[in-house]
């Protein structure tokens with residue numbers, strides 16, 4: 001077992017198999033799923049996923065290199081680790097998805113979509129993650145982490161950012177420390193549930209979870225992986241149990257989602273250019289969208305747009321509006337209640 005990505009891309013090893021090498025036991029869980037367990041014991045279980053969107057290639061290459069270094073013993077492993085390539089069929093095709101976006105389907109929402117390879121895959125991914133974390137239930141005391149790695153399609157004024165799922169319990173401090181070390185430019189805190197992989201693992205599996213958007217997507221093999229050094233180093237520190245690298249850039253900015261702009265009508269109009277970069281700011285009073293019976297104007301002194309997409313299907317989210325909050329508002333992992 002030494003070539004996680006290539007074997008996945010060739011569609012090989014689709015049946016479970018296992019072995020031992022480099023101070024760890026490996027177990028192939030099925031297409032695009034590899035579990036690594038250190039022979040010397042562990043206190044954390046970490047799931048790293050990439051390729052939930054098949055054309056977001058740089059994180060796929062990062063996970064492949066990480067797997068290679070662990071399997072050859074170049075990097076010691078001190079956590080139980082699950083490596084997941086989310087949508088192998090879409091990765092092979094170089095497409096975001098083939099039928100529907102998997103990252104809207106988690107938490108059982110796949111049953112509301114027309115049956116496709118992606119609804120089947122979303123269900124498989126839920127089961128694989130659930131089984132992975134459940135393996136430690138009897139031993140207890142094992143902390144759970146899940147990082148879902150993406151790259152954005154559009155430009156972003158803050159190029160690297162994380163999205164924390166909505167949760168009522170405090171955010172995990174090691175997770176926050178690792179995101180700081182990963183030199184993210186910004187962290188966005190969701191205020192309501194969603195169908196993402198990280199929301200699923202946070203809500204249903206009690207993992208410390210985050211979705212990461214790590215710059216812009218390029219074709220497989222054409223990425224300049226040096227741009228991903230900081231996240232790579234932070235993940236390597238996490239899985240090998242060493243201290244987090246020191247952040248060398250400006251402090252991470254913190255945002256909270258004010259509202260989702262839902263497209264409820266075919267007459268919906270988004271007054272934000274379809275190619276507007278993420279984190280484009282708008283001043284108070286700016287009309288951002290309108291549809292019959294409803295208009296949304298910027299309510300705070302300044303609000304920022306994230307993932308604007310006027311062409312989504314009716315009933316889906318055409319963008320999110322953010323406010324910036326002081327870093328201290330996430331002190332101790334707890335986000336204070338919104339002021340309004």
Ligand SMILES: [Zn+2]
Pocket residue numbers: 052053056150151
């Ligand atoms: Zn993505």
